[in-house]
Amino acid sequence: MDIRLIAIDLDGTLLNSELQITHHTIDVLNRVPSNVEVVICTGRTIAELPEELQYIPNIRYIITSNGAAVWNRQTKEKLSECALTSTEAITLMKGFQQFDVRMEVFMLGRILVEPYYYEHFEAYGGSQHTDFLKKTRTPKENVLQYVEELCEPVEKFNLFFKHEHERYTAIQQCIEAGYQVTTSFAHNVEVNAMCASKGRALQTLAEILGIHQQYVAAIGDQINDLSMLDYANYPIAMGNAVDEVKRVAVVETLTNREDGVAAAIEQYIIKGEKNEHLFF
Missing domain, CATH: 3.30.1240.10 (Hypothetical Protein, Haloacid Dehalogenase-like Hydrolase; Chain: A; domain 2)
Incomplete structure (x- = not known):
């Protein structure tokens, strides 16, 4: 399989317009193969995470505050920090x-x-x-x-x-x-802080996990997702993404109202289909 780690934004991406993760998306995330790390990469703090994550135990790592902190969700250990003094x-x-x-x-x-x-x-x-x-x-x-x-x-x-x-x-x-x-x-x-971005934090986590950049994917919709999309070898834009995000992505999925994250994961990770733009 070509993807070993996929980083997913929350607002406007994994969450729908009611700020929820749908039952269908939860089901799809729980069917991701065990050799693929699913990582939340958000501008939110660790205290703002959606309650639905408790039903997705295979999400082990979380990047918060636009990359200011990287967390091991299971141990609650902060693996990396880059904050303002x-x-x-x-x-x-x-x-x-x-x-x-x-x-x-x-x-x-x-x-x-x-x-x-x-x-x-x-x-x-x-x-x-x-x-x-x-x-x-x-x-x-x-x-x-x-x-x-x-x-x-x-x-x-x-x-x-x-x-x-x-x-x-x-x-x-x-x-x-x-x-x-x-x-x-x-x-x-x-x-x-200048050292904090979603992209840098994603790179740090990938290196900790021993996953090469070529096996990293990311899904986002907004300007603060650009750095992680730039780092990922497989950048995916939501259907509701801003134009700047769509320009850097190699493929576009459905909107967050249509379970776009689930659609992308099901197609490119679970089913392993090779899109001519996504896989090169």
Whole structure:
């Protein structure tokens, strides 16, 4: 078999529009041969993983926060970490104060937000899944002060801007300062340490597992998936992927509303069909 490891994004990829993994997809993932590693590669923290993963025991490794951490799911051991230092994080947070922005701080497996975070959230391009947000975010009265007192590394910042010109300015400032900047949908900005990306974390995990790059596949839909798709020998785009992702992929599967991940795995891994574009 040509594929020994397949990395799968969550939002917009493995998850449908209701943020769920369908029963059909769970069944397909449980039929993946034992010599193929199925890896979750997400911008989420370890605390935000969907409950349905408990029904897919063969997923042993998880990459979180856009590659800031690589986890052994069974032992809960952190195999690799590339986070912003406390000093870097505090400097960035003070810089973000110049903008009209809603900010999420990913650290210690949690997402910290301030109490006003949910006010007029849709005006900042935020998610309509407010129940999920309230379940997975930890409110703090003053996040900057909390981060200063805690003095711990920060995995990622997720920022939502009300004004596009401020979003553009923030992106330019973070890039010029030497940070990794990406997005996972139209209105947000995600900031990591320069060493953190899904692609680098996937490479690290593949090397730990002794799996050569030529046997690695990846499936994604958004800008923050580009680095892992660039690393993978078999990059697969979701049918609902942005154009930038479709341009780097060698094949396109169905959308996340149509169990696109299941369709790709069933066709190229379980059945082992050789697509003239995917296998070369």
